Amino acid sequence: MGLNKNGVTMVGIERAWKAVLLVVVLLAGVAGQAFCFPEKVTDDRKKEIEIPAKPQRIVSLAPTNTELLFALGLDKEIVGVTKYCDYPEAAKQKEKIGGFLDVDLDRIVALKPDLILAFGTVQLPVVETLEKKGLRVFWLYPHTVDDILGSFERVGRVTGREREAKELRDAVAKDVGELRKTLGALPDDKRPTVLRVMNFDRPATIGAESFQTDLFFLAGGRSAFPAAEKDYMEIDVQELKRRDPAVLLLCGDDEKALIRQLKNSPAYRDLTAVKNDAIVVMPCELTCRPGPRIGEAARVLAQYLHPEEQLMNGHRPVKAAKPPESPGGCGCAAGR
Secondary structure: OOEOOOOOEHHHHHHHHHHHHHHHHHHHHHHHHHOOOOEEEEOOOOOEEEEOOOOOOEEEOOHHHHHHHHHOOOOOOEEEEOOOOOOOHHHHHOOEOEOOOOEOHHHHHHOOOOEEEEEOHHHHHHHHHHHHOOOOEEEEOOOOHHHHHHHHHHHHHHHOOHHHHHHHHHHHHHHHHHHHHHHOOOOHHHOOEEEEOOEOOOOEEOOOOOHHHHHHHHOOOEEOOOOOOOOOEEOOHHHHHHHOOOEEEEEOOOHHHHHHHHHOOOOOOOOHHHHOOOEEEEOHHHHOOOOOOHHHHHHHHHHHHOHHHOOOOOOOOOOOOOOOOOOOOOOOOOOO
């Protein structure tokens, strides 16, 4: 065993240097996330938003955004959410700022947020009002699965969680990639047409601008109205009967009640899908939210459309990230 002139072993010196190097590496990682501000990031209005410092008080105006913030480990930074923000469980304990369409502007201002995440065209008037009050708003409105993946990284940049955002994107992209590998090459005649039922009395559905159109394709289906350049639209009953979609998709918790209501509706009851019981009821929290669970939503639908593929085998849902110990979203057609 080698000793220096002070009686210290060379092994001890080597261990000490390794410990110092480890601390330096850890601090560099923290600095990389904590001190990357000011940051300029473009939101889905094509508007460049300047973030002067890492946000410490974040308000989410949509369940999709709330899920994403939790998935990035931002539990402590979230100071306000909507009354519809119910996932993960911890979201239910956050201060409520109203609903998706009826946010309480005064309550938001009182929370003194340094960042607000908004979502969808219906919230644009609210965004404008909040910005006139001097608040910083980042607006999201993804139209495709790839847009959704890109939103993870942009929110990661504006919140100082770039590493977590990349990890989340990679995990969800892997799930999406597996589905594309399995179902992406299916020809149209092997893809059941799916109608997203949005209203019982006056038939309505999604169009090409809704992320759900791309979700259906990812799941091995195709939208019954894929060319309409809208996210939501009312449809003519006769046109609906002419297209006669193979599968009807609803969202909600009471499956029996929803199916009963559908079968009693004059607009839908004569469709082949109704006669064949080709009706899928999924939780709205999966169907309507273009966020971290988009791969899970696609797998659930794909398993119904293509049960022969056993697509849920070994699949694990995305969970909220744990906040790092060191410093480091019904508008159902468009998502919410």
